[in-house]
Amino acid sequence: RPRILSGIQPTADSFHFGNYLGALRQWVNLQDDYENFFFIADLHAITVEQDPKVLRERTRRSAAQLVAMGIDPAKSAIFVQSHVPAHAQLGWVLQCMTGFGEARRMTQFKDKSAKQGEGAASVGLFTYPILMAADILLYRPQYVPVGEDQRQHLELTRDLAGRFNSRYKKTFRLPEPYIMKETAKIVDLQDPTRKMSKSASSPAGIVEMLDDPKVSAKKIRSAVTDSEMEIRFDAAEKPGVSNLLTIHSAISGTPVEQLVESFAGRGYGDLKKEVADVVVDFVTPFRNRTLELMEDRTHLDQILADGAARANEVAERTLRDVYERVGLALPG
Numbered sequence: 497r498p499r500i501l502s503g504i505q506p507t508a509d510s511f512h513f514g515n516y517l518g519a520l521r522q523w524v525n526l527q528d529d530y531e532n533f534f535f536i537a538d539l540h541a542i543t544v545e546q547d548p549k550v551l552r553e554r555t556r557r558s559a560a561q562l563v564a565m566g567i568d569p570a571k572s573a574i575f576v577q578s579h580v581p582a583h584a585q586l587g588w589v590l591q592c593m594t595g596f597g598e599a600r601r602m603t604q605f606k607d608k609s610a611k612q613g614e615g616a617a618s619v620g621l622f623t624y625p626i627l628m629a630a631d632i633l634l635y636r637p638q639y640v641p642v643g644e645d646q647r648q649h650l651e652l653t654r655d656l657a658g659r660f661n662s663r664y665k666k667t668f669r670l671p672e673p674y675i676m677k678e679t680a681k682i683v684d685l686q687d688p689t690r691k692m693s694k695s696a697s698s699p700a701g702i703v704e705m706l707d708d709p710k711v712s713a714k715k716i717r718s719a720v721t722d723s724e725m726e727i728r729f730d731a732a733e734k735p736g737v738s739n740l741l742t743i744h745s746a747i748s749g750t751p752v753e754q755l756v757e758s759f760a761g762r763g764y765g766d767l768k769k770e771v772a773d774v775v776v777d778f779v780t781p782f783r784n785r786t787l788e789l790m791e792d793r794t795h796l797d798q799i800l801a802d803g804a805a806r807a808n809e810v811a812e813r814t815l816r817d818v819y820e821r822v823g824l825a826l827p828g
């Protein structure tokens with residue numbers, strides 16, 4: 497069966513609706529048709545400073561959330577990136593094949609380093625996309641389900657795969673991003689010109705899946721819209737209203753056009769209230785399941801150990817091919 501692979505960073509106490517609708521929901525929906533590898537990117541997380549205890553806790557919480565949202569450990573390997581050493585090992589090989597200028601073109605580094613000043617940003621933050629290329633290429637997946645913000649990194653991944661294949665021997669499959677057009681960019685509730693983001697959004701701009709549902713409802717009711725009255729979908733002119741329609745439609749399964757019809761003649765207050773209800777109905781059981789899973793440490797550890805065993809098997813095989821082709825002396 498063709499494979500899919502994707503990862504998420506354990507850099508917050510909770511995933512947010514951008515993560516869920518942009519990427520994680522596709523992981524759940526695709527898992528029956530593919531061989532799946534889903535990982536918690538703790539090595540990526542340390543590209544910015546983390547509190548060690550908090551990072552370890554968030555890694556477990558991330559695993560619990562993945563299971564609670566419907567990733568089935570029987571169908572999908574769920575693992576922690578640092579449990580599979582081949583990620584960092586292939587990362588090094590690929591770093592040695594990436595041009596400095598090529599890495600410099602990555603816009604996410606520009607955005608993220610701008611906040612702290614480029615000189616203060618870690619070299620790891622700079623080489624992040626190359627580690628991401630290694631994460632992906634090890635598994636030779638067909639698709640990588642991600643949000644729009646990752647498209648450029650996927651292009652770099654394909655370039656590096658192609659370069660390796662032509663310099664040595666066909667080793668890697670060129671992966672394709674799997675991006676759902678409708679939910680590729682969920683925007684900040686308070687600043688709908690920007691993406692909803694763990695690091696950049698204000699607390700009122702981001703809906704966290706493990707937040708108290710009452711708090712989430714309040715944030716949605718306070719979302720920034722526009723000075724018109726009409727409820728219609730227009731991401732360029734009406735990003736706030738369109739974002740609310742997108743969130744509603746993705747969770748309720750009602751097509752956007754049908755939602756727009758049902759809101760004809762009604763106001764933004766009604767729309768916000770209905771979106772808040774849909775979100776609350778969705779997050780309440782999710783939150784309860786996550787908290788339950790967090791209680792059973794042994795069960796969660798077992799899921800991660802099984803996932804790492806499956807991932808290591810595939811990743812080590814690819815790494816061996818790479819080392820051999822590059823000319824590293826294999827142990828006798």
Ligand code: AQP
Pocket residue numbers: 503504505506507513514515516517518519520641642643644645646679680681682683691692693694695696
């Ligand atoms: N607003 C978004 N809309 C759609 N998809 C999104 N993703 C993130 N934000 C949105 C997708 O979520 C997946 C996992 O994200 P991540 O944790 O690996 O990375 P991230 O992009 O760093 O998440 P954030 O919230 O945007 O964190 P910061 O603020 O630290 O950058 C990815 O597939 C991503 O596309």
